Amino acid sequence: MKRHTVTRREFMAMTSLGAAGAYLALHPALARSMMGSGGMGSGGMGGKVTLIDPPPGAAFFEPPVARKNSSGSYELLVKEARLRLNGTPVTLLTYNGMYPGPTIRAARGETLNVRMVNMLPKTTATNLLGHRRNITNLHTHGLHVSPSGKADNMMRMAAPGETLDYIYDLSHEQPGHLNFYHPHVHGTVAEQYWGGLAGPLVIEDAAAGQLPGLETHVMLLKDITISNGLPEPYLSTSQYMRGKEGNLVMVNGRVNPVLAIRPGQVQRWQIVNACNARFFKLALDRHSLRLVGTDGGLLDKPYQLSSILLSPGERIDVLVKADQGGGSFKLLSLPYDRGCGSLQQVTLLTLDYSGTSTSDAVPATIDATATRLNLDLSSFPRRQITLSMMMGKGYVNGISFTGMDHASRITSCTKSYEVWEIFNQSNMDHPFHQHVNACQVLSISGGDSGYASLYSTAPAWKDVVLVPKMGSVTLLVPVMDYSGMTMFHCHIIEHEDIGMMGVWDIMDMPM
Numbered sequence: 157m158k159r160h161t162v163t164r165r166e167f168m169a170m171t172s173l174g175a176a177g178a179y180l181a182l183h184p185a186l187a188r189s190m191m192g193s194g195g196m197g198s199g200g201m202g203g204k205v206t207l208i209d210p211p212p213g214a215a216f217f218e219p220p221v222a223r224k225n226s227s228g229s230y231e232l233l234v235k236e237a238r239l240r241l242n243g244t245p246v247t248l249l250t251y252n253g254m255y256p257g258p259t260i261r262a263a264r265g266e267t268l269n270v271r272m273v274n275m276l277p278k279t280t281a282t283n284l285l286g287h288r289r290n291i292t293n294l295h296t297h298g299l300h301v302s303p304s305g306k307a308d309n310m311m312r313m314a315a316p317g318e319t320l321d322y323i324y325d326l327s328h329e330q331p332g333h334l335n336f337y338h339p340h341v342h343g344t345v346a347e348q349y350w351g352g353l354a355g356p357l358v359i360e361d362a363a364a365g366q367l368p369g370l371e372t373h374v375m376l377l378k379d380i381t382i383s384n385g386l387p388e389p390y391l392s393t394s395q396y397m398r399g400k401e402g403n404l405v406m407v408n409g410r411v412n413p414v415l416a417i418r419p420g421q422v423q424r425w426q427i428v429n430a431c432n433a434r435f436f437k438l439a440l441d442r443h444s445l446r447l448v449g450t451d452g453g454l455l456d457k458p459y460q461l462s463s464i465l466l467s468p469g470e471r472i473d474v475l476v477k478a479d480q481g482g483g484s485f486k487l488l489s490l491p492y493d494r495g496c497g498s499l500q501q502v503t504l505l506t507l508d509y510s511g512t513s514t515s516d517a518v519p520a521t522i523d524a525t526a527t528r529l530n531l532d533l534s535s536f537p538r539r540q541i542t543l544s545m546m547m548g549k550g551y552v553n554g555i556s557f558t559g560m561d562h563a564s565r566i567t568s569c570t571k572s573y574e575v576w577e578i579f580n581q582s583n584m585d586h587p588f589h590q591h592v593n594a595c596q597v598l599s600i601s602g603g604d605s606g607y608a609s610l611y612s613t614a615p616a617w618k619d620v621v622l623v624p625k626m627g628s629v630t631l632l633v634p635v636m637d638y639s640g641m642t643m644f645h646c647h648i649i650e651h652e653d654i655g656m657m658g659v660w661d662i663m664d665m666p667m
């Protein structure tokens with residue numbers, strides 16, 4: 157893969173002189189942010205920006221929809237498979253031999269059945285953190301479903317050779333949002349996820365305004381580094397502290413795929429960040445991204461943005477209108493300083509104008525029922541959650557999770573609202589994820605100003621919220637219907653594995 161390194165000084169000289177060559181491909185927003193007006197955050201800007209700018213690759217590929225078995229269950233076979241990524245053979249952990257896993261589609265009101273069969277090799281081996289390998293389970297990240305029984309219950313696990321049947325009641329789902337599935341066995345999630353276990357899970361939006369008529373693509377973003385035909389192994393606790401970022405950055409398992417768009421067409425892209433630790437600051441060269449949905453569902457209207465930050469675990473639903481004369485345009489991830497790792501600009505996808513022109517309109521309204529909660533917060537319980545890191549471990553309120561009997565805990569009641577204040581006492585950003593119940597963001601202190609203003613004003617539902625380094629967020633969390641024991645944690649998956657996770661006990665409200 158082609159790499160260049162440009163210092164800030166070189167870059168500014170190039171942009172001011174209008175230099176020719178590959179660097180012309182840099183997005184104008186990069187120039188603005190490097191001049192200090194783009195909310196880059198502090199630190200690192202005197203350093204170098206590495207360009208990961210591979211040539212346009214194969215045609216855009218979309219994960220196929222999973223097949224149901226004769227009893228109506230989607231079947232997910234967890235198994236090793238020898239595949240090629242960007243031409244390099246690699247043995248990955250897969251669902252059904254695919255990378256990423258197949259797309260599961262369901263609709264509000266349905267019962268979703270999934271049969272997961274663990275076909276990984278039997279082993280007694282443990283990983284660097286001392287956890288037994290190849291035990292797995294399934295987390296339906298983002299679904300508003302029960303954390304108990306056979307639904308999104310993290311207490312159930314399958315050893316090699318075992319099968320788990322999952323049953324999800326989707327009667328309280330929000331239509332029109334993108335979720336994803338991945339394993340969630342503490343201590344082993346990072347290596348299983350890094351090794352390939354993730355797939356999209358789409359809730360259909362039959363009645364959602366004018367969106368159903370648009371050409372729609374799911375884009376699962378994932379990175380990996382291949383070493384000796386395998387996902388690069390974890391070699392030190394410092395890799396867990398940093399979180400792994402791969403040198404192959406892919407959309408649906410392909411490097412810089414080429415997606416066709418007709419001149420004048422509007423496409424809908426449903427994008428999930430399924431990387432362990434890589435943040436994306438997405439921008440489409442010379443085009444706006446019109447945000448129409450977030451983690452938990454659709455927005456009231458399109459929000460026109462020049463770039464949007466997408467931390468691990470977050471999802472966005474955007475409309476793209478081909479409103480230029482023609483040509484090829486790069487979907488980029490602009491440099492972003494998460495407090496760790498190098499600054500990179502990555503070319504993710506090439507959008508190629510082709511075919512007969514059309515004149516699609518961008519819908520003015522998306523989901524007219526989407527609103528921000530407007531409640532008197534004074535009587536709601538307030539929770540304070542502090543995230544920190546030290547000596548190879550992650551902490552929530554000073555406790556590093558090692559099991560249900562050694563965890564920071566929150567006890568909530570159903571039919572209530574709570575205000576959660578999350579404080580980040582480290583020099584690294586942490587994307588905070590709570591299971592089961594999506595929230596709305598009341599405020600964000602620190603970090604990317606565009607991210608903060610968007611999510612603290614739009615009627616967005618979130619289950620992952622970026623807590624900026626040495627900053628804080630305040631969330632309004634409805635705890636309405638589902639009781640049971642569930643989790644909240646950092647979605648830099650390595651941080652979860654080293655203990656930045658807590659237990660959330662939701663009790664039924666006494667009658």
Ligand SMILES: [Cu+2]
Binds near residue numbers: 586587
């Ligand atoms: Cu973290």
